[in-house]
Amino acid sequence: MDPADEFHSPYLYVGNNPVMFRDPDGMVMTDFVDENGKLIQHYEDGLNTVFKITGEGAFKYYVDVFDDVSGNINFTALFTEQQRLNENNPNLQPITLTNGKKETYCNFAVQNFLSALHTVDPNLSVFRGNANSMQGKFESSVDFQTTLSRDVASLKAFEGNLVIASWKNPNGHGHVAAFSTYTNMFNGEIANIGNSNGFKSLDASFGLKNHPERTLKYFIFNK
Amino acid sequence: MKKIFFTLLSLLVCDAQVFAQNNRALQITNRNIVGIWQLESSKEASGWGTTYRFYSDGRFIFQESQMMAYYINPIINFGGRYNVKGDSLFTRVEYYHEKTNAKIIRGDELSGEWELSGGKIIKNVQLSVEESAKLENISLKDGIMTFSIYGNKYYKVSNSPEGYDK
Numbered sequence: 001m002d003p004a005d006e007f008h009s010p011y012l013y014v015g016n017n018p019v020m021f022r023d024p025d026g027m028v029m030t031d032f033v034d035e036n037g038k039l040i041q042h043y044e045d046g047l048n049t050v051f052k053i054t055g056e057g058a059f060k061y062y063v064d065v066f067d068d069v070s071g072n073i074n075f076t077a078l079f080t081e082q083q084r085l086n087e088n089n090p091n092l093q094p095i096t097l098t099n100g101k102k103e104t105y106c107n108f109a110v111q112n113f114l115s116a117l118h119t120v121d122p123n124l125s126v127f128r129g130n131a132n133s134m135q136g137k138f139e140s141s142v143d144f145q146t147t148l149s150r151d152v153a154s155l156k157a158f159e160g161n162l163v164i165a166s167w168k169n170p171n172g173h174g175h176v177a178a179f180s181t182y183t184n185m186f187n188g189e190i191a192n193i194g195n196s197n198g199f200k201s202l203d204a205s206f207g208l209k210n211h212p213e214r215t216l217k218y219f220i221f222n223k
Numbered sequence: 224m225k226k227i228f229f230t231l232l233s234l235l236v237c238d239a240q241v242f243a244q245n246n247r248a249l250q251i252t253n254r255n256i257v258g259i260w261q262l263e264s265s266k267e268a269s270g271w272g273t274t275y276r277f278y279s280d281g282r283f284i285f286q287e288s289q290m291m292a293y294y295i296n297p298i299i300n301f302g303g304r305y306n307v308k309g310d311s312l313f314t315r316v317e318y319y320h321e322k323t324n325a326k327i328i329r330g331d332e333l334s335g336e337w338e339l340s341g342g343k344i345i346k347n348v349q350l351s352v353e354e355s356a357k358l359e360n361i362s363l364k365d366g367i368m369t370f371s372i373y374g375n376k377y378y379k380v381s382n383s384p385e386g387y388d389k
Contacts, residue, residue: 101288173269173271195333196332207330
C-alpha cells in the first residue's frame with residue numbers, strides 16, 4: 001500500500017518502477033529530475049518534493065517545482081545533488097582561450113547554489129561577481145554566518161549544511177568553493193570547480209601546500 | 224499610386240536614418256571607451272582575463288590575465304595615457320609593474336603548472352612616444368560592445384574601471 005498516496009493508485013508500488021525506487025514504509029520522497037523529468041536521484045525522506053534541473057550553460061541548478069505541503073525542504077539532499085550537478089556540468093570545465101589563458105568558473109558553481117536556494121525562498125539573494133568579490137558578498141549576507149574554523153566548517157558540511165570556503169587574493173585571482181555536503185564528503189572535502197574539477201582536499205583546492213599563509217574564510221548557510 | 228510611392232520613400236528614408244544612427248552609435252569615443260574591456264570573453268569568470276581599463280581622466284591600464292599564465296609572466300600590468308581620435312586608439316605607455324627576484328616553482332590548483340613564488344613587485348618608469356592602433360570590428364550585440372585591436376577582440380564588461388579591484 002501507498003499510505004501517502006503519492007501515485008495515482010494506492011496499490012501501485014513505487015509508481016510501478018521497483019528497479020529505480022524502494023519504498024519500504026510507503027512514505028513519500030524527494031525526487032531530483034533532469035530537464036525532461038527523468039529521475040536522477042530520490043531520497044526516502046518522508047517529504048513530497050520534486051527538484052528539476054533548469055538553466056543553461058554554466059548556470060544549471062535545481063528548481064523546486066513541487067513542494068511538500070508541510071513546507072519542509074530536504075536541504076541536505078538539495079546541496080548534495082547540486083554539487084553533483086556542478087561536477088557533471090561540462091560548461092563548468094575550464095576553457096582555454098585562443099591566447100592560451102584559461103578561464104575557470106568556481107564562482108559560477110557557487111552561484112548555482114544561491115540560484116537553487118532562491119527558488120526555494122525568493123527572499124534569499126543571488127549575488128554575482130568573480131571569486132574575489134564573492135567573499136565580501138558572503139560577509140555582508142544575512143543568509144550566511146562566518147566561521148574561521150576549518151573543523152567547524154567541515155563538520156557542518158558533513159552534517160548536511162551548505163558551507164562555502166573562500167580565499168580573497170589581494171594580488172589577483174581568488175577562489176571560492178563549497179565543502180562537500182553529507183556523503184559527498186567521502187569523495188573529498190571540497191566540491192571543487194576550477195582548473196581541475198572534482199571532489200578533492202581543501203589543501204589541493206586552495207593551493208595550501210605551496211601557500212600555507214593563505215587565510216580562508218568559511219560561510220555557513222542559515223537554514 | 225502616388226500615395227504608395229511616398230509611403231515607400233518615407234520608409235526608405237526612415238530605414239536610412241536608423242542605419243546611420245546605428246552606425247554612429249557604434250563608434251568608439253573617449254566617452255564610451257571608459258570602463259573595463261576583457262579579451263576574448265564577456266563572462267565575469269572566477270578571475271579577470273586580460274583587460275584594458277580606461278579611465279575618464281585619460282589614464283589607461285593594460286592588465287595581464289589573472290588566470291594561470293599570469294603566474295609565470297613577470298609583467299603584471301602597464302599603463303599611461305590614452306586618447307581616441309577617429310577610428311584609432313592613441314596610447315603613451317608611462318610605466319609597467321614587474322615581479323622581480325621571484326622563484327619558479329611547481330604550481331597548484333589555482334596557479335596551474337608553474338608559478339612565480341615570492342619576489343617583489345616594482346614599478347618601472349618608461350618614456351614612450353605616442354603610438355596608435357586602429358579600432359576595428361566595433362559591434363554591439365546583446366547589450367555588449369566589442370572592438371578589435373590587431374585581431375584581438377575585447378568585450379566591454381563594465382562601465383566602471385574602478386570595479387576591477389572590487
